[in-house]
Amino acid sequence: MLKINNLHARVEDKEILKGINLTVNAGEVHAIMGPNGSGKSTLAAVIAGKEEFEVTEGEVFLEGENLEDTSPEDRAHKGIFLSFQYPVEIPGVSVTNFMKTAINESRKAKGLEDMPAKDMLKLIREKSEMLEIDRKFLSRSLNEGFSGGEKKRNEIFQMAMLEPKLAILDETDSGLDIDALRIVANGVNKLKSKDNAVIVITHYQRLLEYIVPDFVHVLHNGKIVKSGTKDLALELEEKGYDWLKQETVI
């Protein structure tokens, strides 16, 4: 599904990713953990194609296709989805209209007609019920005045609507209370299948109790310094990151 080879990226003069190697197969859940400033969000943004970051070395492949020079919208059309840590507020554009635009733009890119209004409504109803989203919520302006939890739930709703091949959840658990966390995690689990993959970026082990990863990677100073199974997350929770930092020095 996703293959990252020796990826280096920088913003302006600052090198943030310093040689990332990662393979994610269909059907897998990978967790990426690590201290603040280790490059987790940068990695997510680079996979999604944010132009602010310059890839100086290495490649990202999606289903064997090199994504070099591929715009964020084209990556979305190919099936990459990034759930934002800080979703942006768009006043005057309702959640429903935003999703219609996003879905129909994707269809257009694939040479398909707009989705019939009836099907769109059905899809919206189905997915909003799954995430326990109130109908009124859908007619509100996108993210405007949403609580932290509502914003994150709305991100997963968008993921459900767009049905990506590869979903990257960037700190989706931050700002969520335990009930919201459960709803969001349930949503992600329902969307999981043998044909898609999920990368969960998080600080804490908490989310991983609900979305159980097949692999856990620790990112430090722009490199993956340790990989393991879900037990690694528990170890990190217990010991913190300092022991890893020391190990790296040695």
Add this chain to the structure above:
Amino acid sequence: MDLKEKLVSSFLAFENGVDLDHPVHDIRTEAIKNFETKGFPTKKEEAWKYTSLNTLQKIDFSIFPKKESMLEYRDVKKYFIHEIDTYKIVFVDGVYSSFLSETTHDGVDVCLMSSALNKPMYKQIIDVYFNKIASKDDSLTSLNTAFSREGAYIYIPKNKIPKKPIEIVHFSTGNEAALLLQPRNLIIAEENAEMQIIERHQSLTSNEVFTNSVTEIYAAKNSNVDYYKVQNDLTTASLIDNTYIDQKDGSVVKVHTFSFGGKLTRNNLNFYQNGERINSTMKGVTIIEEKQHVDHHTLVHHIQPNCESHQDYKGIYGENATGVFNGKIIVDKIAQKTNAFQQNNNILVSDKATINTKPQLEIFADDVKCSHGCTIGQLDEEALFYLQSRGIPKKEARALLMYAFANNVLESVRIPELKVRINKLIANKLGVRLGFDL
């Protein structure tokens, strides 16, 4: 001969066509003297620092159109809010078109300035209102006053509401190589009266047009006036809009200005709060590109206590476009408990576009709430990435963000069909087809 000389010498010819014994003619005579003394404003004047009329003055404008022009409704239908029934006061090259208009005297007067000036039954109202709130000092207003004889005349008596919105539309056909138009509107809402007006100036060919318009609005006690200005003209059309509004106790007047096109557009919007518990609202969306220029000069004079004013102007400037916003608020010493709010936000889409924005507050009372803010920025890159990451192409994403930026100004538009039209104009301006009806 420069334009000023031409205008001054044309006044004699103009006098041949009007009633010299009417009291209004004394007002005209005074006005031409003021214009002759002052001439066109120059960039040396603070209020005209960023807007030059030099190029316009070099054009040989016809002051009186010679030929009559006919327009078919089907050819100009799109410039009306044709989805709904409206009263229409339509002028073609400055001449009233009864064929395209729909006026009324059924309980309210929606008709012509020329009738109001010529018919004895209106004499009393003209005596009371004509040129009373308009500036006698401003040279362009004086120029309009001197040549005033045609425009819209709207009189809504006490407790009346017209059955439908009123459209005032000025077409120019290009029958003259270059045409100067000077419409003069008088709009009166008596106590508790209400009305909605949509004004548009539309050039139909690329021949030069220069409109110097003056509108006086009198809003009596507890009256309610909604005024929408749609400025989406060709790049050979220039407009100077001078609007003066006199408000009495408890009246609400809202003016929305949508500036989407024109060579040079200057809006002088002046509110005078002659009463208490008054609400004056000014909203504007400006989206221009090429070498277009839009200048908003607003004035709110808080003369009495317990009133409010709200100003919210959004501007999006592309290519070599230039914009100006100057918001002047005067709060007199006795105008305590005034609540004045002013905001001007701008996005520069190109490196070559410019905006000059300036709040100008003169506050003489000590118990008031006045706030103002202006911003100049670019589109938020993070927001752009967010939309793109959902599969929305960059161009559409930019448009969506610009739409969102301007959106809250549209919320207060109370004619739904007009709102739809403005939304379409915005989508058109931004060059996109979005996946839903804007």
